[in-house]
Amino acid sequence: MNETHDPLEAELQSLRPHAPSAGLKDRIAARLKDGVRLSLADRPLWSIAGWLRFAKQNTARFAIAGAVLAAAVALAVILPRPLQPTQANSSDLTAESSLATAFDDSAPSVWQFHRALSHSINHVDDLLDKYSGATLVPAHEQTPIRGFGPFDTSLSNFPGEL
């Protein structure tokens, strides 16, 4: 506030509210007599009668809130969820490498490479040839997999080849 005496400030300070008119007093008294809606803290919600009265007065709002809740639950159920990593159950899959793999001539295990190289180190290409095409399927059976291509509902031509 300015230290200097401002005329506008002086005028504002001199203003005083009028007393309520008799008509206004009557209207307020009539509304209080009919029962004005109480604040939430004052409402007797702990009583069944109170709840019923509250519900009767707010039927439309309860209907909307119920619909919103139902819609939210439905969305949560319907919306697709990304696959969640699951803890592998040891009884479901074999996480342990099999010793048989090491001695399987058709598997590219360290031991198979090792044995082949101990006989000859100069035929690496031949050794790699042995393992390069072992899991391939004929070209005509391969299905190009595209992220945004037309969806093949049958998936009948999906060899799962790597």
Add this chain to the structure above:
Amino acid sequence: MRFHCLAPLLLALALAARLSAADLPSGSTELAANAALQYWQAFSQLPTLDKDQEKLLGEWNTASIDDPAVNKLLAASQNSLMYLHRGAPLPRCDWGLNYNDGISMLMPHLAKARDVARLATLDARRAFEQGHWKAGRRDMTSIMVLARHTGRDPVMIALLVRLVMEGLAVDCVAPYVPDLKASHSEAVAMFEAMPPPVTLPQAILFEKKWMGGWIVPKLQEEEKRQKGAGLELWKKFLDNDAPQSLKNVATLDEVIKLVEDGIPVYDDLARLAALPNEQFDVQYPVFKQKTKSEHPLAALLLPAIDQLRAKEQRQQARMAMLLAGIAVAESGPEKLKEIKDPFGAGPFEYRALDKGFELKSKLLYEGQPVTLAIGQRK
């Protein structure tokens, strides 16, 4: 309807939208920066080759580029090559190998990587022949990086496959060096920026831990599972060429003692492999003879280190000569005086050819000096 009636609806919808957006996988996470993921996509898109195409790929350096079969094969390989080029610039590569698998550890990526490298080499050669230098150089860079990434696990076979792939790159580029107009300093910088190669001593010590060190616990585990299974497993290690002394072992305790006695051989080999050639050439034959008689198991578990070492050095010499060849193409033969042969006291020897030139290293491989012809197109 008043706003405070709509508020719960809007809140619920906003919450649902927020949850679904948060649950969607992101397009790119730090896990995607693993080059191996791109390479495996390259492998999955490799065309299936018929016999003629296999032959064609084996003859990548002599096959006629005008042959429609070459273009057909390369057309079918473009997706695979695309993923190769996406993987190569990524600094990290993890093939996800489980070293705890010991000798059972599968390395299916090795053969696939070699196949992709061969296709890229053929693609590069076609690009060079057609004057598409930039495309050819990109193929070459990707092959070199793939080779380093393939050899990142310090297993001897991975090291050997890296050498094969790097050899492909050298063979492919050398005939076109005079036409590439490449900068020597840039080529050296690119080479030095590549993932560092695993060395032979590193691979030997790795195999000591994960292969040699894997055997005894595995034998004991098998024996614990079923009496006699440990010895049965041991017998599987022995093929027809195994020394008779190993075949005669009758108890698991004897086997375990044999293996444990042989483990220090890995350390000796790693030390020998790191020696300069003149010392290695003297010490290794004596060591080999002694080890064969004292530790027959070591001979079974370890491949011919001398041959592997010779291949590694040959590739080092050829790569050094390729870079030196780029310097010669850029600045003339005089430039060689500034570049030292890593296996000699001075520079590489230079010899002019009808087309291009030949560089010779002091390194001997199978009794012959290692050479590289530059600018000699087939």
